Every structure is written in C-alpha cells, then in structure tokens.
Amino acid sequence: MKTYLDCIPCFFKQALLAARSATDDERAIKRILDRVGLLVPDIPLTATPPETARLLYRIVREETGVFDPLKRIKEESTRKALALYPSLKAEIEEAEDPLQQAVRIAIAGNVIDFGANPDLDLDSAVRAVLLRNFGIHHHKAFKEKLDQAETVLYLGDNAGETVFDRLLIETMGRPVTYVVREKPIINDATKEDALAAGLQEWAEVISSGCDAPGTILPQCSEEFRERFHSADLIISKGQGNFETLSEEKGPLFFLFMAKCPIIATHAGVEMGTLNLMEAQAS
Amino acid sequence: MKTYLDCIPCFFKQALLAARSATDDERAIKRILDRVGLLVPDIPLTATPPETARLLYRIVREETGVFDPLKRIKEESTRKALALYPSLKAEIEEAEDPLQQAVRIAIAGNVIDFGANPDLDLDSAVRAVLLRNFGIHHHKAFKEKLDQAETVLYLGDNAGETVFDRLLIETMGRPVTYVVREKPIINDATKEDALAAGLQEWAEVISSGCDAPGTILPQCSEEFRERFHSADLIISKGQGNFETLSEEKGPLFFLFMAKCPIIATHAGVEMGTLNLMEAQAS
Numbered sequence: 001m002k003t004y005l006d007c008i009p010c011f012f013k014q015a016l017l018a019a020r021s022a023t024d025d026e027r028a029i030k031r032i033l034d035r036v037g038l039l040v041p042d043i044p045l046t047a048t049p050p051e052t053a054r055l056l057y058r059i060v061r062e063e064t065g066v067f068d069p070l071k072r073i074k075e076e077s078t079r080k081a082l083a084l085y086p087s088l089k090a091e092i093e094e095a096e097d098p099l100q101q102a103v104r105i106a107i108a109g110n111v112i113d114f115g116a117n118p119d120l121d122l123d124s125a126v127r128a129v130l131l132r133n134f135g136i137h138h139h140k141a142f143k144e145k146l147d148q149a150e151t152v153l154y155l156g157d158n159a160g161e162t163v164f165d166r167l168l169i170e171t172m173g174r175p176v177t178y179v180v181r182e183k184p185i186i187n188d189a190t191k192e193d194a195l196a197a198g199l200q201e202w203a204e205v206i207s208s209g210c211d212a213p214g215t216i217l218p219q220c221s222e223e224f225r226e227r228f229h230s231a232d233l234i235i236s237k238g239q240g241n242f243e244t245l246s247e248e249k250g251p252l253f254f255l256f257m258a259k260c261p262i263i264a265t266h267a268g269v270e271m272g273t274l275n276l277m278e279a280q281a282s
Numbered sequence: 283m284k285t286y287l288d289c290i291p292c293f294f295k296q297a298l299l300a301a302r303s304a305t306d307d308e309r310a311i312k313r314i315l316d317r318v319g320l321l322v323p324d325i326p327l328t329a330t331p332p333e334t335a336r337l338l339y340r341i342v343r344e345e346t347g348v349f350d351p352l353k354r355i356k357e358e359s360t361r362k363a364l365a366l367y368p369s370l371k372a373e374i375e376e377a378e379d380p381l382q383q384a385v386r387i388a389i390a391g392n393v394i395d396f397g398a399n400p401d402l403d404l405d406s407a408v409r410a411v412l413l414r415n416f417g418i419h420h421h422k423a424f425k426e427k428l429d430q431a432e433t434v435l436y437l438g439d440n441a442g443e444t445v446f447d448r449l450l451i452e453t454m455g456r457p458v459t460y461v462v463r464e465k466p467i468i469n470d471a472t473k474e475d476a477l478a479a480g481l482q483e484w485a486e487v488i489s490s491g492c493d494a495p496g497t498i499l500p501q502c503s504e505e506f507r508e509r510f511h512s513a514d515l516i517i518s519k520g521q522g523n524f525e526t527l528s529e530e531k532g533p534l535f536f537l538f539m540a541k542c543p544i545i546a547t548h549a550g551v552e553m554g555t556l557n558l559m560e561a562q563a564s
Contacts, residue, residue, distance in 0.1 A: 009291050016287055029287055037320065038320060040316050045312060
C-alpha cells in the first residue's frame with residue numbers, strides 16, 4: 001500500500017505518541033517533531049507507510065536514548081492476554097467450526113494497539129470485537145490452502161496479540177514458523193514477547209530481520225525472504241504487515257481489524273470490520 | 283494560548299484540508315505538506331496556533347494560486363443561515379430572557395466550520411447544539427458589562443455564523459462595530475461575508491487588519507488596536523479569536539463552542555460545550 005497524503009498528519013500523531021511514551025521533556029519532543037518535519041520532503045508517496053514509521057521511531061530513539069519505550073506496556077498486554085487464554089481456548093474447542101472461531105479470535109486480538117488505553121479492559125474489548133462483522137472473509141479459500149499446507153509462516157503483529165495468535169496456531173495443528181520484528185518498535189512483538197506468550201511451545205520463533213512496524217521484504221533477512229517465497233501458506237497479522245505486503249502475490253492471507261480509515265478504504269472494507277483476506281493469486 | 287505539541291499533527295491536517303479545497307493535484311498538495319514540514323522547526327511553542335495557521339494558508343495560496351478556496355462554501359453557509367434567521371429571531375423574541383437566548387444562538391452558530399459536511403443540515407445541527415450545556419456561562423457579568431457599555435466591539439468568526447452574530451447584535455440594541463478578517467482565510471468572515479449576512483444594517487463593519495484565523499494584535503491595524511484597547515465591551519467569537527486573545531485582559535468575553543480537545547483543556551471546559559467566558563479582569 002502506498003503512502004496516502006492523509007498518512008502525513010498521522011505520522012506526526014504517531015511520532016508524538018511515541019515520543020511521549022519515551023520522555024516527558026517537551027523540548028525533546030519538539031526536537032523530534034522538528035526532525036520529522038524536515039523528513040517530510042523525503043517521504044515518497046510510493047513508499048509504504050511503515051517505511052516512514054520506521055524512520056520516525058529511529059528519531060525518537062536517537063533523541064531520547066530510550067530503546068524500548070513500550071516494554072512495560074507490552075509485558076502488561078501479554079499478561080492480560082494470557083489471563084484470557086483459558087476461556088478463549090474453551091470457546092474454540094466448543095465451537096461448531098473451531099478453525100473459524102480461532103481465526104476470529106486471532107483477529108480480535110488485533111484490538112491490542114499502542115495508543116489504546118493502557119488500562120484497557122482487554123476482556124470486554126475482545127468480547128465487543130468478537131461481535132463485529134467480517135468485512136472480507138475468505139474462509140473457504142483459507143481452509144483449502146491450510147488443508148494442503150505442510151508448514152505455515154505466521155507473521156506476528158503486536159505483543160499480547162501473540163497469545164491470540166497462539167490459539168489459532170494450536171487450532172491449525174501444523175508446524176508453524178512465527179515471525180517477529182528484529183528490534184522493538186512501537187508495541188510490536190519481538191522474540192522476547194513471543195516467548196512470553198509461550199509461542200515457542202507451538203512454533204519456531206524467528207525474526208524477519210526487519211525493524212519496521214511491518215514486513216518490508218527488501219529490508220528482511222535473506223533467510224526470512226527464502227522462507228517467505230517458499231512457504232505453503234503465509235498468515236499475515238495486522239495492519240502494518242498488510243500495508244507492507246498488500247501488493248505481494250502468493251499463498252498469503254491477511255488477518256486484520258480495519259482500524260485506520262485509509263487502510264480500510266485501500267482494502268475496500270468498512271472501518272472496524274474483521275478481515276480474513278486472500279492476497280492476489282500468484 | 284500557546285501552541286501545544288498536539289497542535290503540530292493538526293497543522294498538517296489543516297494544511298491537507300485547505301490544500302484539497304484549493305486543488306486536487308496530489309503533487310501540489312504533497313509540495314504544500316513538504317513546505318509545512320520544513321516550517322516545523324520554526325514554529326515556536328510560545329506562539330499562538332493561528333499564527334502558524336496563517337503561514338500554512340499562505341503556503342496553500344502560493345502553491346495553488348487559489349486566493350479564496352472556500353468562497354462558494356462561505357456563500358452557501360450564509361445562504362443557509364439566512365434561511366434560519368426568521369425562526370431564530372422569533373425564538374429570541376419569545377424567550378423569557380431574550381439576551382441569554384441570543385447569546386446561546388450566537389454560540390450555536392459556531393457549529394459552522396470548515397471541514398464540516400458541506401451538505402450540513404444547518405437547521406438540525408443548530409437545533410442539536412442549542413440543547414447542549416454551557417461549560418462556562420458568565421451571563422451575569424456579561425449582562426452587567428453590556429448594560430454599562432455605550433458601544434460594543436464584536437470580533438466575528440466564520441461566514442454564515444455572521445447571521446447568528448447579527449441576531450445577538452440586534453438583541454443587544456447597542457451601537458456595534460463588527461470586525462472581520464483582512465483577507466480570506468479558511469471560511470472566516472471577510473467584509474464581503476459580513477455584508478452578505480446583512481450586518482451593515484446593524485453594525486459598522488471593519489477589518490482587524492490581520493489575515494490570520496484569529497486576532498493577532500501586533501499584526502492588526504493601528505486603528506483596530508485603538509478600538510480594541512478603548513472598547514467598553516468586546517465580544518470575541520470562536521476558537522481562533524480565543525486562541526489569540528486568551529491572555530488579554532479587559533472588558534472581553536469569549537463566546538465559543540469547544541470543538542478542539544486542546545482548546546477545551548486550555549479553557550478548562552468539556553468538549554462540545556457552549557461557552558460565554560469573561561477574560562481576566564483588567
């Protein structure tokens with residue numbers, strides 16, 4: 001997905017949120033916004049938004065010296081999600097179509113997002129999201145591809161959401177490689193967050209090699225790219241992975257909640273919907 | 283009111299909205315946002331937000347060559363407001379406290395704002411706003427100052443809102459000087475818009491000499507400043523005038539709807555409330 005003009009004000013909003021998570025020094029935050037301002041002429045509309053977001057978070061790190069400002073929030077998200085694990089697990093097991101319910105729950109886990117209330121009542125939030133409609137729901141195609149797949153490459157999104165991903169991975173019953181970001185960025189899951197969610201019991205956890213809040217293939221490791229291009233089935237979680245991979249072809253399914261109006265329009269879905277969307281055929 | 287860090291993302295939103303009202307050439311709009319980006323390091327947090335907004339709109343004019351992009355929307359707002367005039371006039375005349383009702387209606391006219399739906403059903407919008415609570419309501423002090431005032435200086439805000447101002451001016455029954463912006467900026471009222479609302483029948487219409495979406499005293503004409511400092515009573519309409527004059531002392535009352543969360547916090551009122559707020563005593 002290209003960068004839309006509407007993404008530019010939003011970059012400043014994101015930079016401000018990120019800066020505030022790292023410091024309360026107003027002058028340091030202003031310096032960060034100044035540097036983001038100077039960056040604007042160099043933002044090509046042809047790049048994907050996470051390519052720019054990556055640069056913003058680098059500026060925040062450089063100006064504040066804080067490497068992982070949301071560490072505590074990520075740990076808290078995982079803790080809250082693990083507390084919900086038993087009831088969600090039971091719900092999947094009792095469902096008429098366990099796979100469909102696990103997909104729905106995995107997408108609902110995408111409700112965990114930076115900027116959300118840190119005192120978020122995750123249980124109520126997830127319950128509310130589970131009642132939402134699907135926008136795009138390519139369940140049949142997904143089930144077919146999964147039935148044929150020997151292995152699955154699963155691209156993670158946020159910390160805490162990892163626990164919801166684990167529920168889907170357990171339900172799929174296939175060998176899975178779970179992919180995390182190379183370095184902390186926003187509240188995206190790193191290896192540490194995946195391990196805290198217990199994913200290593202169900203999947204091999206690897207880094208994409210990319211430190212953007214998405215999967216920018218040219219910036220990923222050679223090892224990851226090989227796995228990406230040879231995978232039987234790729235599950236891509238969240239908006240950031242969708243933004244960076246929406247033009248890719250292949251056995252690729254995007255699972256995300258449409259939380260941004262620009263992304264929703266690009267995907268052709270209503271804001272707030274849950275989506276299981278097959279990529280263009282290869 | 284100073285510029286808050288949260289104003290910076292909003293400047294880009296405003297620049298984007300303004301640019302889109304002037305052109306649909308995406309490259310021209312990107313050039314505008316680029317120039318706004320380069321401006322960020324020069325935005326002092328000590329300046330008021332309309333001082334920066336003024337520069338944004340200048341960039342939009344320079345890059346697009348469009349001097350008054352919202353001319354048609356302003357004319358439409360005035361036309362719609364004039365259609366409501368008779369029923370609102372009757373409402374004031376029948377009210378137990380006509381002045382209080384006229385103040386309430388004048389503030390409700392502040393619902394007209396750029397970015398609002400151009401197909402806005404003004405009647406319904408105004409009716410809904412009239413049901414809202416007052417945040418700050420210094421009615422007694424206002425009435426006392428008005429009773430003693432021989433003349434009133436009335437600082438206008440948006441085109442169309444001018445008609446609602448006219449209703450208050452008619453109700454006050456005092457000689458009024460109605461002040462408009464020097465040049466078109468956003469949908470703020472210029473002399474042309476005040477005349478279209480019929481204000482010349484009830485007030486002397488003058489320009490502040492300032493072309494910002496607010497009243498930046500050092501940028502106003504000497505003539506206006508003299509009137510400002512010698513006025514018996516000043517009525518300041520809308521957020522832009524509040525942002526630029528909130529530190530002023532004097533026989534000054536701010537009438538505005540709190541539409542921006544930052545301004546609401548600065549003023550100490552809830553979002554969406556109607557406000558009649560006396561300035562600090564001189």
